[in-house]
Amino acid sequence: MHLSPPVEPMLARSVTALPPPGTRPVLYEQKADGFRVLVFTGPEPYLQSRRGADLGPAFPEIVRSAAALGVEAVVDAELVVWHNGRLDFTALQHRARLRGPRAEHTALELPAHLITFDLLEIAGAVLMDQPLHQRRSALENLFASLQFAAPWALCPQTADAATARTWLDPAWGAAGVEGLMIKDSGARYRPGERGWQKLRTRMSAEGIIGAVTGTVHAPRSLLLGRLDTRGRLRLVARSTPLSRNAAAELGAVLRPAGAEHPWWGREFSAGWGTRGLLVFQPVVPDLVAEVDVDTALDLGRHRHPVRYVRLRDDMAPGDVRE
Known part of the structure; x- marks a missing residue:
């Protein structure tokens, strides 16, 4: 007997911890x-x-x-x-x-x-x-x-x-x-x-909140950026859906931005490997979020959605650079 292509590979499901001993x-x-x-x-x-x-x-x-x-x-x-x-x-x-x-x-x-x-x-x-x-x-x-x-x-x-x-x-x-x-x-x-x-592998990182999906006062997810060497805000991550408490916390402090925003008029993909465009609302990029990330990066951009952890009131946007 010989196998011939295509053969479906065995797959894996994601877990968050090692199995108990x-x-x-x-x-x-x-x-x-x-x-x-x-x-x-x-x-x-x-x-x-x-x-x-x-x-x-x-x-x-x-x-x-x-x-x-x-x-x-x-x-x-x-x-x-x-x-x-x-x-x-x-x-x-x-x-x-x-x-x-x-x-x-x-x-x-x-x-x-x-x-x-x-x-x-x-x-x-x-x-x-x-x-x-x-x-x-x-x-x-x-x-x-x-x-x-x-x-x-x-x-x-x-x-x-x-x-x-x-x-x-x-x-x-x-x-x-x-x-x-x-x-x-x-x-x-x-x-x-x-x-x-x-x-x-998971670790903590920081990102500047540059935009949201949903509405500014009831955000569903975050678009996060970092400043490049020329001081431009570059998209680096999108978050997983926010919890109800996180959405309420962020909706109370985020402010809508206008045409002065660096992402105004920009188009971003709705997902890795897709052609659809993401509908988002720019916000004033003056808040920094701590997020939980994995190590998969493409040219500095997180390939998988990141998880929002908290606001970093002790950090300014100028502290968050590539």
Whole structure:
């Protein structure tokens, strides 16, 4: 039996804490900031995205490496680009849009890598019904037998919760490790199911409240900015929906802004990867908010919504810079 693309990858649901000790055998893995891919190696290599698309034309060096392994296998991995001392999601997105000679040229400047964490098939044997710890052992044996080198890398994994907690340090986040994957050691691979857990690294940050969705006196969410090197207010985050108490607190102190506002007449996307435009109301940018954020950044902008924590009356907008 052979797997053939597309194969639905097993997915994860977000959690806010590590599992309590002793609940079940758990394995922890680093969650890298990249694209989820399934790699079909062998004479007919294929690089499949999470949604089933063919990413091979954008990453020709990965396809060539998959063809050259000398064994037919299906590997689950995170596709990443290392640039300027960290995993660079923006560079990865840029590469994904390229084809032909431009893709080949950029592969030399911004080579991609595969952080592999699961093995679904090897030499015609499908492993998805085997427990995770056995699939991991088979993956490690494959790495050892073929002496894998770049662009292949083995995802760090541990059964020790104390070690896993160190991977939640913001220093790892600065390098592009978003947090942890938490997996049942004895579980089979279930395509399309959210059978794993994902715990993101969280930290505090500040932003200038530049606009709101909803109304100024009954805001639903916040648009937050920071001052760039030229003193211009640059959008860096949008908040999750505000609680009733937070909306009342902010609605009492926010003031509407007019055409003098730096975002007056601007257009912002309603969401990452969408073409719809966000309807917002500019406010006087003189209040600073503390927010809870994860480490996923695109050119300084938070990719995921942030959570409002409180106003920072002890800080002025001039204190909040990129």
